[in-house]
Amino acid sequence: MGSNIIKTVVTWYLMISIVRCDEDSHKYDDGEDVLLWMNTVGPYHNRQETYEYFRLPFCKGSKESKIDRHHENLGDALQGVELKYSGLDIKFKENVQMVKYCTVDLDKKKYETFVYAVKNHYWYQMYMDDLPIWGIVGEIGESGKEEYFMWTHKKLEIGYNGDQIVDINLTSDHKVKLAPNIKIEFTYEVAWTPSDVNFADRYEKYLDPSFFQHRIHWFSIFNSFMMVIFLVGLVSMILMRTLRKDYARYSKEDDLDDMERDLGDEYGWKQIHGDVFRPASYPILLCGLIGSGVHALSSAFAVVVFIIGGELYTERGTVVSTGIFVYAALSPINGYVSGALYSRMGGRKWIRQMTFSALLLPALVCGTAFFINFIAMYYHASRAIPFGTMMAMACIIIFVIMPLSLVGTILGRNISGAPNHPCRINAVPRPIPEKKWFMEPPVIAALGGILPFGSIFIEMYFIFTSFWAYKIYYVYGFTLLVLAILAIVTVCVTIVCTYFLLNAEDYRWQWTSFSAASSTAVYVYVYSFYYFFFKTKMYGLFQTVYYFGYMAVFSIAMGMMCGSLGYLGTSLFVRKIYMYVKID
Numbered sequence: 001m002g003s004n005i006i007k008t009v010v011t012w013y014l015m016i017s018i019v020r021c022d023e024d025s026h027k028y029d030d031g032e033d034v035l036l037w038m039n040t041v042g043p044y045h046n047r048q049e050t051y052e053y054f055r056l057p058f059c060k061g062s063k064e065s066k067i068d069r070h071h072e073n074l075g076d077a078l079q080g081v082e083l084k085y086s087g088l089d090i091k092f093k094e095n096v097q098m099v100k101y102c103t104v105d106l107d108k109k110k111y112e113t114f115v116y117a118v119k120n121h122y123w124y125q126m127y128m129d130d131l132p133i134w135g136i137v138g139e140i141g142e143s144g145k146e147e148y149f150m151w152t153h154k155k156l157e158i159g160y161n162g163d164q165i166v167d168i169n170l171t172s173d174h175k176v177k178l179a180p181n182i183k184i185e186f187t188y189e190v191a192w193t194p195s196d197v198n199f200a201d202r203y204e205k206y207l208d209p210s211f212f213q214h215r216i217h218w219f220s221i222f223n224s225f226m227m228v229i230f231l232v233g234l235v236s237m238i239l240m241r242t243l244r245k246d247y248a249r250y251s252k253e254d255d256l257d258d259m260e261r262d263l264g265d266e267y268g269w270k271q272i273h274g275d276v277f278r279p280a281s282y283p284i285l286l287c288g289l290i291g292s293g294v295h296a297l298s299s300a301f302a303v304v305v306f307i308i309g310g311e312l313y314t315e316r317g318t319v320v321s322t323g324i325f326v327y328a329a330l331s332p333i334n335g336y337v338s339g340a341l342y343s344r345m346g347g348r349k350w351i352r353q354m355t356f357s358a359l360l361l362p363a364l365v366c367g368t369a370f371f372i373n374f375i376a377m378y379y380h381a382s383r384a385i386p387f388g389t390m391m392a393m394a395c396i397i398i399f400v401i402m403p404l405s406l407v408g409t410i411l412g413r414n415i416s417g418a419p420n421h422p423c424r425i426n427a428v429p430r431p432i433p434e435k436k437w438f439m440e441p442p443v444i445a446a447l448g449g450i451l452p453f454g455s456i457f458i459e460m461y462f463i464f465t466s467f468w469a470y471k472i473y474y475v476y477g478f479t480l481l482v483l484a485i486l487a488i489v490t491v492c493v494t495i496v497c498t499y500f501l502l503n504a505e506d507y508r509w510q511w512t513s514f515s516a517a518s519s520t521a522v523y524v525y526v527y528s529f530y531y532f533f534f535k536t537k538m539y540g541l542f543q544t545v546y547y548f549g550y551m552a553v554f555s556i557a558m559g560m561m562c563g564s565l566g567y568l569g570t571s572l573f574v575r576k577i578y579m580y581v582k583i584d
Helices: 002-025 074-078 108-119 199-206 215-251 258-266 283-310 318-329 331-344 350-379 387-415 441-448 450-468 476-503 509-518 520-535 541-579
Strands: 036-043 096-106 122-128 131-136 138-140 148-161 164-177 182-194
Touching: 074 318, 074 387, 096 108, 108 138, 108 148, 122 164, 131 148, 131 164, 131 199, 164 199, 215 450, 215 476, 283 318, 283 331, 283 350, 283 476, 283 509, 283 541, 318 331, 318 387, 331 350, 331 387, 350 387, 350 541, 441 450, 441 476, 441 509, 450 476, 450 520, 476 509, 476 541, 509 520, 509 541, 520 541
Parallel strands: 148 182
Antiparallel strands: 036 122, 096 182, 122 131, 138 148, 148 164
16 A cells, blocks of 8 residues: 555656656657646737636647646746646647647627627737747727637647757637637647757847847947946036135135135035034934835846846746845845944934835835735736735745844944044034025935936836837846946936035935935836827726836835935045045
């Protein structure tokens, strides 16, 4: 009895291993089963509104599979991948002539379902050996009458190189007019052809070099790079010449007459040396935003480097999974930066600050996803996140992000948390004088994001198109370069804004520097409205909420990243200029 159980277990293990090792190793023996997975179906203009393939009254083939998987990794589950075995009998290098694999009795309900799918231009996606395949459900008649046709034949042309699949093409054929109370027979055929394509290059057919490597893309990078050179030169010239004059004027202050001394007392950034290092208002909020921004920025940089090194975009769901685990692994950065900054501001409620900083961005993302999930469940869309996946995300936040953030906070408070301001802080805050309207912090903050947004404007179009349309983004070298350009432009612009603010004797530079840099995200979100209404044909409640919800999350995260860059760069600048000021 025991030996029979052991044999059964071993047999099942070998069967599952044999089935799965083909797709894992991408190598097949002649005559070995090749699995065709049906993924999702949905309206063409709403890429994120997808449903399980068999939500439409399609039918399966007769062949059974020992496995019927849903999600292969965390990214699959979050992106709505719903893999179901097609039931089609396909074997490696064995051609299949046109053969019927199932029949659908088209009653009134099924007829109306298919008509709705055809009217809304439904398309479907399949996978074979981890290669995506796309097809269209049907088409509308050209006669002007309300006639709807559906493709009932799938012809798979599969290219192979040795023992590996390197190319797959789907041809839809045999158009059948939809009508109630008829029977529709679905057929398929398979043709295997040798190919010279190398396995390492098989994903290149899905990329679009003519779009992503267009001259406009290269020109935008060059234009942004020239903007960086101009800004850095301009900032260096203006600030160094201006500060040199300021230092010279302040060093000769004893030789000035009464009128010049009065003017010197009335104007200038030196006059607020006793207040410029005063702790910012709402320090927990500011430190949490800066810590989360540095965390998100370092995670984005690391993920882009990993993708460039490993071409992760070729593996389904890998980019999302990598992003989640990299973000979790880099949580000590968040704790260290926010904890050290909060300690230097004299904060005492460090547990509250650590919790807020660690949960700020995850709570924002999870809260938005939870809200959208209700709508996805109402629509029965595949984008609805399963309960198990939500629990997995909660465990990552509780058992990975929170402990690592605690470690980072302790290190930050003990290593870099001691206040070491170059100037003593006055006991009584200095009154802020009146100034021109364009020197007010809200106006400076609104204007500060224009140039950084201009440096990434074109890249935003390519990123939006890859996510909201049917383009696979693969030029991550451009992304890395644009990140560097954005960082330099943001720091330069924020330093200039802060210098003008300090020269107007307004010492509220902490929030102003953060806001001036983070306002870039406001322009990005405004641009997302333009993109939605003029560059896409999206429609419906689900797609609209999904688009603007996640664009808001994307914009807020970008605002945190830019704001943290602006604050940290400005902080170094402020410390530098006040370090050499002679204080009486």
